[in-house]
Amino acid sequence: MQQSKVLILFFHPRFENSKANKVLAETLLTEPDFTFSDLYELYPDFNIDVKAEQAKLESHDIIVWMHPFYWYSCPPLMKQWIDLVLAFRWAYGPGGEALKGKKILNLITSGGGFDAYQHGGRNRFTYREYLIPFEQTATLCHMHYLPPFIVPGAPRLEQGELLNYADQITNMLRTLSAGRIDIDELQQHDYLNSYTFQ
Amino acid sequence: MEGGILGNALVFLGISLLTVPISKRLGIGSVLGYLIGGVLIGPFLLGFIGHEGEDIMHAAEFGVVMMLFVIGLELNPSSFWKMRKSIVGMGLSQMLASTALLFGLLLFAFPLHWTAALALALSLAMSSTAIVLQILKEKNLGKTEAGVSSFSILLFQDIAVIPILAIVPLLATAPVISNAANGHTNWVEQLDAPFSTLVILAAVGGILVAGKFLITPMLRWLAKAYMRELFTAATLFIVIGVAWLMEKVGISAALGTFIAGLMLANSEFRHELETDIEPFKGVLLGLFFTAVGSTINFELIAASALPLFSFVFGLMIIKGIVLYAIARIFKLRLDQQLFLALLLSQVGEFAFVLLTTIGQYRLLDKGQIDFFMAAVTLSMVVSPVLLFLFERFVSSRLNNRAVSEPKAFDHIDEHHTVVMAGFGHFGNTLGRFLRANGVSATILDNDSDRVAFLRKMGFKVFYGDATRLDLLHTAGLKEAQVFISTLDDPEKNRELAETVRTHFPHVRIFMRSRNRSDAYELIDLEVPHIYRESLHTSVQMGVDVLEKLGFRKHTATRKAAEFIRYDEAALSKLASKRSGSSSSYIDSVREEIAMQERLLQEDDLFLSDSNDHAWDRTL
Numbered sequence: 050m051q052q053s054k055v056l057i058l059f060f061h062p063r064f065e066n067s068k069a070n071k072v073l074a075e076t077l078l079t080e081p082d083f084t085f086s087d088l089y090e091l092y093p094d095f096n097i098d099v100k101a102e103q104a105k106l107e108s109h110d111i112i113v114w115m116h117p118f119y120w121y122s123c124p125p126l127m128k129q130w131i132d133l134v135l136a137f138r139w140a141y142g143p144g145g146e147a148l149k150g151k152k153i154l155n156l157i158t159s160g161g162g163f164d165a166y167q168h169g170g171r172n173r174f175t176y177r178e179y180l181i182p183f184e185q186t187a188t189l190c191h192m193h194y195l196p197p198f199i200v201p202g203a204p205r206l207e208q209g210e211l212l213n214y215a216d217q218i219t220n221m222l223r224t225l226s227a228g229r230i231d232i233d234e235l236q237q238h239d240y241l242n243s244y245t246f247q
Numbered sequence: 248m249e250g251g252i253l254g255n256a257l258v259f260l261g262i263s264l265l266t267v268p269i270s271k272r273l274g275i276g277s278v279l280g281y282l283i284g285g286v287l288i289g290p291f292l293l294g295f296i297g298h299e300g301e302d303i304m305h306a307a308e309f310g311v312v313m314m315l316f317v318i319g320l321e322l323n324p325s326s327f328w329k330m331r332k333s334i335v336g337m338g339l340s341q342m343l344a345s346t347a348l349l350f351g352l353l354l355f356a357f358p359l360h361w362t363a364a365l366a367l368a369l370s371l372a373m374s375s376t377a378i379v380l381q382i383l384k385e386k387n388l389g390k391t392e393a394g395v396s397s398f399s400i401l402l403f404q405d406i407a408v409i410p411i412l413a414i415v416p417l418l419a420t421a422p423v424i425s426n427a428a429n430g431h432t433n434w435v436e437q438l439d440a441p442f443s444t445l446v447i448l449a450a451v452g453g454i455l456v457a458g459k460f461l462i463t464p465m466l467r468w469l470a471k472a473y474m475r476e477l478f479t480a481a482t483l484f485i486v487i488g489v490a491w492l493m494e495k496v497g498i499s500a501a502l503g504t505f506i507a508g509l510m511l512a513n514s515e516f517r518h519e520l521e522t523d524i525e526p527f528k529g530v531l532l533g534l535f536f537t538a539v540g541s542t543i544n545f546e547l548i549a550a551s552a553l554p555l556f557s558f559v560f561g562l563m564i565i566k567g568i569v570l571y572a573i574a575r576i577f578k579l580r581l582d583q584q585l586f587l588a589l590l591l592s593q594v595g596e597f598a599f600v601l602l603t604t605i606g607q608y609r610l611l612d613k614g615q616i617d618f619f620m621a622a623v624t625l626s627m628v629v630s631p632v633l634l635f636l637f638e639r640f641v642s643s644r645l646n647n648r649a650v651s652e653p654k655a656f657d658h659i660d661e662h663h664t665v666v667m668a669g670f671g672h673f674g675n676t677l678g679r680f681l682r683a684n685g686v687s688a689t690i691l692d693n694d695s696d697r698v699a700f701l702r703k704m705g706f707k708v709f710y711g712d713a714t715r716l717d718l719l720h721t722a723g724l725k726e727a728q729v730f731i732s733t734l735d736d737p738e739k740n741r742e743l744a745e746t747v748r749t750h751f752p753h754v755r756i757f758m759r760s761r762n763r764s765d766a767y768e769l770i771d772l773e774v775p776h777i778y779r780e781s782l783h784t785s786v787q788m789g790v791d792v793l794e795k796l797g798f799r800k801h802t803a804t805r806k807a808a809e810f811i812r813y814d815e816a817a818l819s820k821l822a823s824k825r826s827g828s829s830s831s832y833i834d835s836v837r838e839e840i841a842m843q844e845r846l847l848q849e850d851d852l853f854l855s856d857s858n859d860h861a862w863d864r865t866l
Contacts, residue, residue: 096808 053110053152053226055083060116060127062089067117069158069203069211076215077115082226084109088126095129102134103147111225112153112192114183117203118160121172121179131186140190152225152232153187154195154241155180156218162201177239193232195225198241221246255303258295262288263533274639278381279631281533285540296541304538308596309490310531311377313524315405315501316486318380318398319508320521327509330399337396337573338403341591344569345372352561362418363610367619369411370602371562375595375627376401376501377532382590382634392579393587400570400591408499408597412604419608450496451506454489458510466516470695470710482523485511515698518691518709518721525717535596539624547621555618559625567592582641589637593630594623663689666724667731668713668743670701673759673780674733678706688731689722714742716750724751731757735780737765744772763818770822779818786811 057077061070064087078085086105092098106112116123138145157176165171166179176199187194198221200206200214224230224246238244262284270280288295296303349368353359359367379397383389389398462485469477486504493503511520548555567588574584599620606616665681665688667674674690681688690706691713692698701708711718713732724730730751732743740758747756757776760766766777786807793803 094808096805096812098812 051228052082053228054108055080055111055113055222055226056105056109057083057085057113057115057156058127058130059085059087060089060114060124060130061087062124062126064089067158067203069200069206070115070117072208072211073115073158073200073215073218076212076219077222080219080222083222088130089124092126095126097126097130097133099133099136102130103136103139106134106151107147110151111222112151113156113222114153115156117158118176118179123183135186135190146191149191150193152193152195155183155197156200157197158200158203160202160204163199175239193236195232195235196238196241196244217246255296255299258288259303259534259537262295263537267533275635276382276385276631277533278378278385278536279628279635281536282540282628282631285537286543287540288537289541289543291543291545300538300541304535304542304599307531307535307538308599309500310528310533310535311596312490312500312504313486313528313531314377314380316489316504316508317521317524317528319505319510320512320517322509323512324509330402333396333399333577334403337577338400338407340573340576341400341569342372342404342407344572345566348565348569349562352565356558356561357615360610363605366415366418366601366605366610369414370598370605371594371619371623372566373404373408373595373597373601374401374566374591375593375630376405377535377596378593378627378631379590381532381536382631386638391583391586393574393583393590396574396577396579396583396587397590400573402505404595404597405499405501405505408601409502411601412497412499415601415604415608415610419610447496447498450492450498450503453492454503454507455510458507458514462507462511463514463516466514466520467695467699470516475712478519479523482520483527485520486524515695515702515708515710518718519711522711522715522717522721525721539596539627542620543624543628544617544621547617548625551618555621555625559622559629562594562622563592563626563629585641586637589630589633592633593626595627598623663687663723664726664728665689665731666719666722666727666729667691667733669733669759670697670706670708671733671735673735674731677731677733689727691718691722714739714746716746719746719751724754727751727754729757730754733759735759735761737761737768740765741768741772744769744774748772748774766818767822770819782811782814 059070059074061067064070064074074085074087077083084105088097114123114127116127122128135141135148136145139147159166159176161172163176166174166176168174176197180197184194198218206214221241221244230246235241235244263281266284266287267277267280270283271277285300287293289300290297346365346368349371350364353364353367354361357364374397379401380389383394383397388394466478466481469481485507489503489507490500493500511517570591571584571588574587579587602616602620602623605611606613611619665686667678667688667690670678670690670692674692678688678690687707690701690708691711692701692708693710693712695710698708698710709722711722713719713722713734724747730743730747732740734740734743737760740760744756744758747754755776756774757778758769758774759778759780760769761780763779766779769777790800790803790807793806794800
């Protein structure tokens with residue numbers, strides 16, 4: 050089976066201050082088969098080139114939204130990206146099937162951990178519940194929304210732990226790209242964290 | 248060959264043109280190339296030069312004077328003050344320890360009176376400023392630990408020449424051979440002791456005051472004449488004038504010009520002065536090294552090879568050990584300790600002067616003077632060889648090559664990573680923005696009034712024409728990452744683009760251009776970042792007009808950003824088409840207009856069409 054192409058869309062307005070994202074980004078950047086796109090660097094003035102972004106999506110099969118979890122959601126440029134790039138009659142609506150069948154997931158660095166993101170926890174709801182708008186956006190655009198991967202407690206992680214996460218994520222995306230995974234089985238899981246990729 | 252001035256000049260210059268490039272290619276450095284050239288033309292090999300080599304050597308010592316002027320310029324008073332501890336600490340201990348040990352060696356090895364031995368020990372403790380600084384500069388090691396330390400020690404030695412010259416007569420037991428015959432009349436000799444001190448202080452004070460209140464205004468006045476050669480003449484006038492004054496009051500000329508350089512280091516003319524003096528300094532130093540090579544007395548060396556070589560060996564070992572110990576005490580890194588020990592182990596050019604003085608006071612006889620002269624020359628030849636061997640075989644093994652550490656050596660004025668040409672309204676705004684973000688640039692401007700004014704406002708601006716390659720060198724473009732031109736003259740920008748691209752290929756060029764057609768020319772020159780001064784402002788104005796006409800400001804701003812992006816794309820597209828015949832250019836302009844119209848129409852569609860679902864209009 051042919052390899053699926055992986056596109057990582059990275060949104061971070063203060064990348065230079067994020068130790069965790071630096072380690073993750075550096076690892077993902079060195080993967081020759083992944084396309085890594087640093088959106089805040091591309092569009093510092095929020096002036097997104099819609100045509101170029103749509104072309105990028107069309108030439109890839111697995112899309113990763115990589116971003117920090119700000120106020121239980123994504124950074125503003127990512128919302129802008131969703132608003133502008135996932136256009137009517139292209140991604141959804143009549144004739145809008147450009148993204149049909151593609152897979153998409155959130156790769157999130159979070160300040161809190163799973164214990165805070167649960168019913169009765171400090172944040173009262175789970176990551177999955179906060180991510181419902183993204184899940185539905187993907188669904189409306191005829192994509193398969195895969196469970197998210199969370200890097201919890203990111204600000205307090207040591208270099209070694211971060212490198213472990215980076216390895217785990219790389220391995221996961223490689224396996225997805227090779228198509229060795231039963232998507233239905235994968236979607237049984239709440240988070241990709243708990244799925245073991247060989 | 249007794250060729251007169253022209254003949255001698257021909258021989259000296261010619262041999263350097265031959266040997267220096269070869270030695271550079273062999274990686275042994277220019278100093279050795281000059282020395283070898285000197286040996287070749289000297290009386291013992293080709294015999295192009297007879298004993299006038301010594302006179303030429305004395306004349307060429309002026310190169311050292313100029314070198315110290317440049318050092319002063321690069322230092323400035325505050326960083327000089329910051330170095331005072333290492334200058335006094337390392338310098339004084341080096342002089343004292345080396346003199347004491349050499350004194351012992353001389354007494355032990357030669358049948359000398361203690362006064363002669365002391366005078367000799369003092370002279371031999373000196374190292375060669377000319378050789379060491381040339382090597383450091385060539386290998387770009389000036390900012391390493393060893394580089395900075397050797398610089399401090401050399402500076403102390405240069406200052407110490409004055410008291411040493413004063414001590415020698417006190418050691419003399421025989422009457423002086425007339426000093427006047429040597430052309431060294433000076434004013435101070437005829438004065439009483441307290442008076443002479445006063446004159447010296449007055450002379451130094453005079454330089455300090457003149458630097459600020461006389462020389463700088465004079466240069467400002469000259470700058471308004473916009474004639475380069477006037478500036479060169481003024482630079483030479485300053486250096487020679489100060490040197491002359493210092494000789495008259497009996498201080499070393501080198502020290503005087505160093506102080507003058509220090510005084511002018513904070514003026515806006517620093518880079519210009521440095522650039523103007525550089526070629527003279529370089530040629531004279533080369534001449535000096537060649538002359539040293541040509542005066543090597545091979546007859547004498549052959550006649551007393553064993554004592555001579557063993558003495559030079561002992562001498563350099565002693566100096567090296569002292570330096571190594573100092574380096575250890577001052578906690579330099581291991582490779583830097585060894586490097587410093589080798590770097591300063593030779594005897595310097597001041598020893599020639601001091602030996603001549605010692606001869607005049609008859610502390611030594613002619614034969615002895617010749618012997619020690621030969622020893623000095625030999626040590627000067629050997630040390631670059633040793634350094635070359637050290638670098639090649641030892642230093643790399645010590646792993647940490649003499650690359651500068653992050654450890655703060657901030658007392659040497661670092662060059663900035665950004666060099667900016669032009670500081671008019673455009674450059675001013677840009678410079679302020681960069682400064683607000685903690686990026687300071689080395690700024691060049693050729694309007695001397697503006698430069699003077701801006702310096703009062705606290706900007707580091709230097710006077711000079713940025714299109715001059717040598718000035719770009721002195722401004723440190725070699726170490727810079729970015730070059731900015733904010734000039735509006737398309738002629739000058741083209742010239743700058745070509746110069747920078749050819750000589751500093753690693754530097755990113757950012758350039759202002761007045762309009763579209765200037766921009767095309769810069770695109771042809773492969774300038775990567777071009778900024779049309781009219782583009783952003785006029786589009787911004789359009790945004791405000793649209794807003795007044797009832798457009799929402801965010802929508803107008805989005806359209807403006809799109810328009811700019813489109814316009815930039817059209818610019819580079821059109822630039823590549825332009826190189827053909829003029830008719831095709833007109834064709835493509837027509838095509839471009841048509842395309843722009845098409846795109847603008849599409850813009851309209853985008854605004855009103857239901858396809859613009861960027862944000863749902865029904866909500």
